[in-house]
Amino acid sequence: MQKTVALSPALPPKPKTRSFSFKGFLPFLIPVLVVAIWQLSSSLGWLSTNILPSPWAVLQDGVKLTQSGELPKNMSISLYRATLGLVIGGGLGFVLGFVNGMSNTARLLFDSSIQMVRNVPHLALIPLIIIWLGINESAKISLVAIGTMFPVYINTFNGIRNVDPDLIEMGQSYNLSKRELFQKIIFPAALPQVLVGVRYALGVMWTTLIVAETISANSGIGYMSTNAEDFVDMETVILCIVIYAILGKISDLVAKSFETLFLDWQTLGRSSK
Amino acid sequence: MTTKPEITIDHIGKDYGQITALGDVSFNIEPGEFLALVGMSGGGKSTLLRMIAGLETPTRGQVLFNHETREDSAVVIRVMFQEDRLLPWMTVLDNLSFKSHDAQQQAEAKKLLHLVDLDEYAQQFPNQLSGGQKQRVALARALMSHPQVLLLDEPLGALDALTRRKMQDLILHICEQQQLTTILVTHDVNEAARMADRIVVMKHETNYAEFNGPTDRHDAGQVGLVAEDVLDAILHDKVES
Ligand SMILES: Nc1ncnc2c1ncn2[C@@H]1O[C@H](COP(=O)(O)OP(=O)(O)O)[C@@H](O)[C@H]1O
Ligand SMILES: [Mg+2]
Numbered sequence: 001m002q003k004t005v006a007l008s009p010a011l012p013p014k015p016k017t018r019s020f021s022f023k024g025f026l027p028f029l030i031p032v033l034v035v036a037i038w039q040l041s042s043s044l045g046w047l048s049t050n051i052l053p054s055p056w057a058v059l060q061d062g063v064k065l066t067q068s069g070e071l072p073k074n075m076s077i078s079l080y081r082a083t084l085g086l087v088i089g090g091g092l093g094f095v096l097g098f099v100n101g102m103s104n105t106a107r108l109l110f111d112s113s114i115q116m117v118r119n120v121p122h123l124a125l126i127p128l129i130i131i132w133l134g135i136n137e138s139a140k141i142s143l144v145a146i147g148t149m150f151p152v153y154i155n156t157f158n159g160i161r162n163v164d165p166d167l168i169e170m171g172q173s174y175n176l177s178k179r180e181l182f183q184k185i186i187f188p189a190a191l192p193q194v195l196v197g198v199r200y201a202l203g204v205m206w207t208t209l210i211v212a213e214t215i216s217a218n219s220g221i222g223y224m225s226t227n228a229e230d231f232v233d234m235e236t237v238i239l240c241i242v243i244y245a246i247l248g249k250i251s252d253l254v255a256k257s258f259e260t261l262f263l264d265w266q267t268l269g270r271s272s273k
Numbered sequence: 274m275t276t277k278p279e280i281t282i283d284h285i286g287k288d289y290g291q292i293t294a295l296g297d298v299s300f301n302i303e304p305g306e307f308l309a310l311v312g313m314s315g316g317g318k319s320t321l322l323r324m325i326a327g328l329e330t331p332t333r334g335q336v337l338f339n340h341e342t343r344e345d346s347a348v349v350i351r352v353m354f355q356e357d358r359l360l361p362w363m364t365v366l367d368n369l370s371f372k373s374h375d376a377q378q379q380a381e382a383k384k385l386l387h388l389v390d391l392d393e394y395a396q397q398f399p400n401q402l403s404g405g406q407k408q409r410v411a412l413a414r415a416l417m418s419h420p421q422v423l424l425l426d427e428p429l430g431a432l433d434a435l436t437r438r439k440m441q442d443l444i445l446h447i448c449e450q451q452q453l454t455t456i457l458v459t460h461d462v463n464e465a466a467r468m469a470d471r472i473v474v475m476k477h478e479t480n481y482a483e484f485n486g487p488t489d490r491h492d493a494g495q496v497g498l499v500a501e502d503v504l505d506a507i508l509h510d511k512v513e514s
Binding site: 166169173174176180184188191 | 354
């Protein structure tokens with residue numbers, strides 16, 4: 001509300017502000033409602049705690065595990081695996097997409113092979129990777145890397161291939177060097193598509209990690225969940241699911257903020273930077 | 274340095290596989306001349322322009338600038354297309370300098386934006402401008418690093434009549450002031466008659482006929498007569514010139 005005061009007084013008061021705050025709340029309506037009904041059902045005894053513990057119990061469990069240090073420890077190890085896997089896989093995917101997008105020779109050499117490998121679900125590689133690498137860190141990190149590589153590859157490749165040839169011709173007519181052509185025209189033109197790939201890769205990253213940690217790990221959120229399952233510790237199982245949901249949402253927000261940061265020219269905010 | 278190159282188009286032609294885009298074209302452009310190329314669409318005008326600009330290699334023939342090939346000559350050639358071809362991720366100013374940090378380039382870019390009367394738009398993005406403004410930016414960009422030859426491929430085709438007329442005058446003013454050797458491709462015979470010193474009609478994949486521009490381009494009657502002649506040459510096969 002204070003912001004409205006800061007605006008130029010010449011502007012007429014806009015009735016929009018009211019509907020805006022309502023709109024801002026709208027996305028949260030369903031989650032809040034679900035949690036409220038869930039809590040109510042638990043409190044009234046409609047929902048057996050053996051099947052689903054109450055949100056309050058899950059929250060208490062979360063606080064307990066945070067205080068004991070177990071949750072922060074497992075969360076940071078999961079985050080570490082996810083990030084490192086994404087950086088390696090995404091980096092590889094970008095470089096391959098870049099090389100194949102820019103060079104016809106490279107495309108002919110690599111692309112069809114990559115497309116073939118891409119059709120193997122990467123989770124099917126889990127047994128192989130466990131045999132090769134055991135259940136240590138590199139196994140989980142490489143799985144995430146393999147999973148995230150393809151979406152970044154495909155989107156970088158297509159992004160570069162689909163750059164408007166008119167713009168490239170324009171650059172050539174101004175005698176831009178190959179390097180300048182890439183820096184000033186091809187890369188910025190492909191960037192929106194690359195970021196679509198990154199966003200998709202973030203989703204793959206969490207799914208892969210959950211599965212990998214559930215099957216073979218002695219740390220991480222996925223491990224916490226499997227471990228809790230052995231002890232029929234429902235609160236922790238649900239807690240892990242909620243944490244995954246939150247982590248997924250956070251990574252989506254990070255991806256979106258990349259978009260607003262790098263693609264501001266698309267949304268055309270105010271002229272000043 | 275060559276300031277005003279004479280351009281010699283010497284039996285130039287271009288095939289795309291089976292398609293002959295351009296058969297055999299020869300004509301000269303005097304230093305500082307404003308030449309218009311008109312003809313039916315698909316007649317090979319853009320192809321010719323792109324070969325002059327060095328964006329396409331001819332199947333036969335050659336283009337010379339003061340009797341030198343483009344590679345040997347120090348001539349700076351700039352093209353302006355029908356689409357503005359601005360980079361949407363760069364501000365107007367950066368579109369001129371290609372984000373160069375060179376102070377001289379920056380200064381030149383600002384000067385040219387002033388020339389096309391867009392000083393206030395330097396920090397805007399292309400999507401925030403109107404079609405006419407975008408073409409003015411494209412024109413200013415084409416004038417960077419002091420070209421001697423300006424090639425215009427229907428740059429005003431997408432503009433409304435009023436904006437179009439204003440752009441014509443701006444282009445004429447700039448070409449005269451900077452003594453540019455200019456080739457304008459247009460499908461509008463009135464535009465050609467109004468702007469050009471000489472008009473070349475492209476037909477049957479060659480340069481088919483030639484007309485002189487009006488002695489006074491502000492005389493609408495004269496412009497109209499020239500335009501009629503040009504139109505006749507495009508539409509009918511008999512021509513007396
Ligand atoms: N890159 C290309 N590949 C194949 N055919 C082309 C290409 N460019 C132009 N052409 C063909 O050459 C002919 C002349 O085209 P163009 O020079 O664009 O004509 P204009 O500019 O006079 O309309 C057309 O038939 C067009 O289809
Ligand atoms: Mg054309």
